[in-house]
Amino acid sequence: MPRPASESVAGAMLGFRDFPELLQARGLLPVASPAVGGANQPTQTQATTILAFKFAGGVLVAGDRRATSGNVMVYDRADKVIEIDDHSLMAIAGSPAAAWEMARVLSHSFQFYRRTQLQEMTVSAKVRALSKLLRDNFGLAMQGVGAVVPIFATFDAAHPFPGGKLFFYDVMGAQFEAADYATTGSGSPAMRGVLYHENTYGRAPLRSLDRDSAIGLALRALDTAAESDTATGGLDPRGKIFPVIKLVTGAGVISVADSDMTRMLPTRNE
Amino acid sequence: MFEEPFRFVEAIANRREYIENELATGSPITALAYDRGIVLFTMGRDRQKIFEVYDRIALGALGHPGDIERLRMLAIELASTEGFTRSAADVSLRRLVNYSLSPGLKAAFEQIYGPPYLARLLFAELGASPSTDQFVRVDFDGAIHSNGNPALKTRPGFGVLSGTKRSETRMNAFLTQEHRSDLSLTEAVRVARDAWVVGHLALIAKDEFNPDAPFPTATEIHAAQTTVLTQAVFEAALLDRTRPDGPAYRTLDAAELAGLQG
Numbered sequence: 371m372p373r374p375a376s377e378s379v380a381g382a383m384l385g386f387r388d389f390p391e392l393l394q395a396r397g398l399l400p401v402a403s404p405a406v407g408g409a410n411q412p413t414q415t416q417a418t419t420i421l422a423f424k425f426a427g428g429v430l431v432a433g434d435r436r437a438t439s440g441n442v443m444v445y446d447r448a449d450k451v452i453e454i455d456d457h458s459l460m461a462i463a464g465s466p467a468a469a470w471e472m473a474r475v476l477s478h479s480f481q482f483y484r485r486t487q488l489q490e491m492t493v494s495a496k497v498r499a500l501s502k503l504l505r506d507n508f509g510l511a512m513q514g515v516g517a518v519v520p521i522f523a524t525f526d527a528a529h530p531f532p533g534g535k536l537f538f539y540d541v542m543g544a545q546f547e548a549a550d551y552a553t554t555g556s557g558s559p560a561m562r563g564v565l566y567h568e569n570t571y572g573r574a575p576l577r578s579l580d581r582d583s584a585i586g587l588a589l590r591a592l593d594t595a596a597e598s599d600t601a602t603g604g605l606d607p608r609g610k611i612f613p614v615i616k617l618v619t620g621a622g623v624i625s626v627a628d629s630d631m632t633r634m635l636p637t638r639n640e
Numbered sequence: 641m642f643e644e645p646f647r648f649v650e651a652i653a654n655r656r657e658y659i660e661n662e663l664a665t666g667s668p669i670t671a672l673a674y675d676r677g678i679v680l681f682t683m684g685r686d687r688q689k690i691f692e693v694y695d696r697i698a699l700g701a702l703g704h705p706g707d708i709e710r711l712r713m714l715a716i717e718l719a720s721t722e723g724f725t726r727s728a729a730d731v732s733l734r735r736l737v738n739y740s741l742s743p744g745l746k747a748a749f750e751q752i753y754g755p756p757y758l759a760r761l762l763f764a765e766l767g768a769s770p771s772t773d774q775f776v777r778v779d780f781d782g783a784i785h786s787n788g789n790p791a792l793k794t795r796p797g798f799g800v801l802s803g804t805k806r807s808e809t810r811m812n813a814f815l816t817q818e819h820r821s822d823l824s825l826t827e828a829v830r831v832a833r834d835a836w837v838v839g840h841l842a843l844i845a846k847d848e849f850n851p852d853a854p855f856p857t858a859t860e861i862h863a864a865q866t867t868v869l870t871q872a873v874f875e876a877a878l879l880d881r882t883r884p885d886g887p888a889y890r891t892l893d894a895a896e897l898a899g900l901q902g
Contacts, residue, residue, distance in 0.1 A: 396721055
């Protein structure tokens with residue numbers, strides 16, 4: 371009988387709680403070999419701009435659409451803000467191959483846990499699961515080909531004060547909870563400047579912005595990033611290529627439609 | 641023992657009798673199509689009996705909790721690895737049951753020195769349209785009863801599971817008469833509940849089985865249900881066809897169920 375792969379001998383614990391563990395047992399999870407030598411520096415392959423901040427309705431996560439390889443533009447409709455489950459988003463900067471696979475493992479992990487254990491994974495466990503995937507990927511990152519620096523946004527409904535949560539990571543898997551905003555990718559230095567300024571000296575702190583103002587700010591910020599960073603695709607309303615903006619709210623993940631972005635498109639000084 | 645084929649047959653017969661006795665008190669489960677998907681329904685006392693397997697596959701099970709757990713875990717692992725390596729659309733109930741569960745159950749049942757699975761399973765798979773919904777019952781010996789056979793003249797939009805053959809026969813007959821796939825959720829839950837009571841009364845009946853006996857009246861069903869509900873609660877889950885993608889499975893909570901009872 372094809373027994374559950376988790377079932378070894380009678381009396382042993384039944385069932386994986388961890389989906390990657392199951393994939394490993396079935397030989398389906400490629401594990402990066404550790405870097406040889408040690409002189410290798412992880413190259414920055416984070417050509418993108420992701421920004422995320424908390425607003426009144428939850429968390430907004432926005433990303434540009436450009437995928438680059440060196441100085442070649444590979445694709446102008448990449449979706450770097452990925453829905454992991456009903457209430458979680460992962461936004462990626464770095465190697466797309468590793469990042470999309472990671473997102474796939476992650477979303478299956480959450481589902482698998484809920485189905486087998488008959489309960490939802492807690493927010494801290496979800497955050498930690500991504501951290502573990504990053505650490506397992508560190509071998510590839512050290513070889514300079516598979517570095518991923520993600521942002522994770524989710525809505526914690528189980529918390530005594532339910533609300534949006536925002537986390538960012540480093541390439542080794544260290545997790546940091548952001549109080550107000552987080553950025554990643556090559557365009558992020560400009561982003562941090564914009565978001566810090568808006569949050570501290572702007573008309574209102576980010577967390578008090580309503581939906582439309584939040585979307586407007588995200589569009590302005592992405593345009594600013596694209597102005598100085600060649601690897602960030604900004605706004606191209608003529609080409610009908612809009613950034614991806616998704617909102618994590620108590621009601622779930624909402625994708626902002628292109629028509630909404632057209633409406634919110636910031637006017638420029640002439 | 642092996643040089644005596646008769647003793648093998650006898651051992652299998654004993655084992656079947658033993659398992660059927662063990663399962664004979666199992667509370668019925670019904671799965672049936674309604675206008676927006678599939679609803680699974682049962683009444684239970686102390687443990688969950690309806691589970692999510694994958695995006696569009698749900699499971700109702702009766703039997704020993706330990707065995708149900710092993711089979712449930714196996715089904716989830718197989719579906720999840722398939723969905724991960726290929727895609728969610730490649731996960732198929734037909735393949736899960738025919739190629740993995742049934743052969744394994746049969747082997748466990750007939751290896752008379754090893755323990756059999758004391759469990760019966762009812763799977764429901766939400767198709768792209770109601771005409772491709774599948775209801776598959778898998779027995780402890782690996783026998784499969786599916787509505788998915790293309791040669792069937794009519795394709796019933798429901799599946800039943802119960803502790804005895806008699807109870808299943810009655811529920812089947814009742815649903816053939818009462819079920820339509822355009823029922824609203826409220827009507828579907830009522831039909832599923834009535835079918836449950838019909839199955840339950842057949843389980844506890846002591847008299848000679850008469851398949852043509854009239855079904856209990858609405859008053860009798862209500863009375864039986866009230867008696868049962870002093871010790872048990874409703875349990876129900878949906879496979880919702882209106883969800884665009886991702887998991888279609890959702891349990892109905894106590895408040896929703898209370899609203900649907902009538």
